[in-house]
Amino acid sequence: MxxxxxxxxxxxxxxxxxxxxxxxxxxxxxxxxxxxxxxxxxxxxxxxxxxxxxxxxxxxxxxxxxxxxxxxxxxxxxxxxxxxxxxxxxxxxxxxxxxxxxxxxxERFLVYGIFNTAFLIALSLLFFYFLRPDNFWILGTVFFIAVFLTLKEVFGFFGPLEGRRAALFAGVLGFLGLELSYILQFLPLGFMSAAVYLTLFLVIARETVVSSAKGGLNFSFMMKQITLFAVLTIVVFALSFR
Structure with a gap:
């Protein structure tokens, strides 16, 4: 509590x-x-x-x-x-x-993790709501910048990533998120399902980077993250194709 x-x-x-x-x-x-x-x-x-x-x-x-x-x-x-x-x-x-x-x-770390997850969901929902094939690169650029700045803040808060390292990891995850969103726009998913799926990817990637920076990344952790992402992927797509 x-x-x-x-x-x-x-x-x-x-x-x-x-x-x-x-x-x-x-x-x-x-x-x-x-x-x-x-x-x-x-x-x-x-x-x-x-x-x-x-x-x-x-x-x-x-x-x-x-x-x-x-x-x-x-x-x-x-x-x-x-x-x-x-x-x-x-x-x-x-x-x-x-x-x-x-x-x-x-419990500031717990509260901030919940807040940031909700923030990423809101950001992804807005992005996919307004996304059209002809405006992807404009909206995508805005989305990338927002994700980059947000994750840079996250890595700076949780530590020990700071400065250029935090910016590097935030940039990589922002780019991967943008690439994933490009693929998702062509799948028969509603904007809410696409937003949830993209958020899942960003959150799991965020937790992986934070754990790695703190020295907690091991085979067991990676298997849990991969399994979680696989299960949630099945759930999202199953609900979307009903």
Missing amino acids: LKFLSTEKTLWKLLLETAVAVLAVGFLSPIGPIGLMGLIVIFAAIYFREVEEKKLFRISFWLLPVLALAAIGFMGPIGPVGPIGLITVFAALFFVLLGLINLFFK
Whole structure:
């Protein structure tokens, strides 16, 4: 179970900042030039108020509202999930992110792993939702940059990968993810199934790199990862072809 380190004062601070961010995204979507400037000011004010470990999470902090704006402003309902559902998801993710910045959670590695997985799912869903054969390279470039920056943040947080090594591994995984997405667009999968499958690949690859950097990569671990990926591949494709 997650245990809270901080006082009730910190909890209310996180809730207030989350509410401000949610109201800003909700009221300013779809966005125009004036709304964009307003959002930048609001999120900059929240960001520079933080005094703990904001630099570790700056990529997620700035990419998350961009994803929320794209989803709320341009996506239609996803099954039963409409704009209210999307805003709720954004609120939950933003609260968790602020909690990580403010050392609110004791099990920070676990919480960040869950947060990053949810972030990658959201990113992949947006990518495949808007993906068309004629815009792959434009969207693919944006997707690659987002995955690269996100995984670089991940490797820097978990350590011991830093600097060029973190950038190298993040770049390789981003490129492999882009190549996989190119193949997936030609398969008879819905955008949700394709997004889930791509996220599975990125998460398993992320865990493999982190374990390798910490010296925990061995034959047993590799077999578990390969088996997990194979089983989940069968499940995703079986559900897609029903």
